[in-house]
Amino acid sequence: MNRLAFFLRIMVGALFAYAGLLKVVHPGQFATDIDHYRLLPHFAIQPLAFYLPWLEIIAGAAVMFGPGRRGGLTLLLALSLVFTAAIGTALARHLDISCGCFGSLDAGTLGVSFVRDILLSLALLWLFLRSAGPGKGHLTS
Amino acid sequence: MLCLALMPAIVTAWIQPEGRKPAWNGPAVAEVTVEEAGAPGAGALWVDARTEAAFAQRHVPGALALNEENWEALLPGFVAAWRPGARVVVYCDDEACGRSQDVAARLQRELQVGQVYVLKGGWAAWLGAQKR
Secondary structure, eight states: OOOHHHHHHHHHHHHHHHHHHHHHHHHHHHHHHHHHHHOOHHHHHHHHHHHHHHHHHHHHHHHHSSSSSHHHHHHHHHHHHHHHHHOOOHHHHTOOOHHHHHGGOOOSOHHHHHHHHHHHHHHHHHHHHHHHHHTOOOOOO | OOOHHHHHHHHHHHHHHTSSOOOSSSSSSOOHHHHHHOOOOTTTEEEESSSSSHHHHOTTTEEEEOOOOOOHHHHHHHHHHOTTTTTEEOOOOTTTTHHHHHHHHHHHHHHOOOSEEETTTTTHHHHHHHHO
């Protein structure tokens, strides 16, 4: 089980760090992607487009390498839940948009992104609960 | 960690490739109404950014399909039809869709297509204009 947790932790951390890197290089494109969800006022979009990718990179790196692994897991879980909810509302509103999760490399429909984010959230929840178990201050590798 | 991410974010905002002007200040690509866009074929190249299934069902006459899901496969068709200086009008379903902005921005960014516009209201607006 430890091996599975280690593998999952590296995969999830790397995925978020990679997604963050893709968005850091095109903040304008990411801002447009956020705007397409029609959830946030315009003044909040640009700062978020600069901030969120770095949060993903730093939290992803922390989850992979530590220190701050539990903090990183908490952040990634929170981000993942927010992203899932945002995509869910977009689907419910029948918005014909791309996810914006991987910058210009986004592929597949919003439904596929929704399922992927649910799986990611479940993986993160499992890792988080594991890390928060009795006597565990941090995840074992 | 929340504060740690703030520092590179501020630095990125300062040194971003676009310079110090805002990276985003509303929709990236200018919008045109159906009337402003001009008739398909009359000098303007119309691009349908909806899914290929929607395109196959019905589309603006003369429009080309180009979406991000099949960008690599559909792009050669666009390149063959596009002439430098030609006006490009990209549309998707309606006011709420973002595909046309994505495709138009990508045409500007990756192909340096100058005159790209997004059809305000998209396919729904075009259909509405045909009924009038």
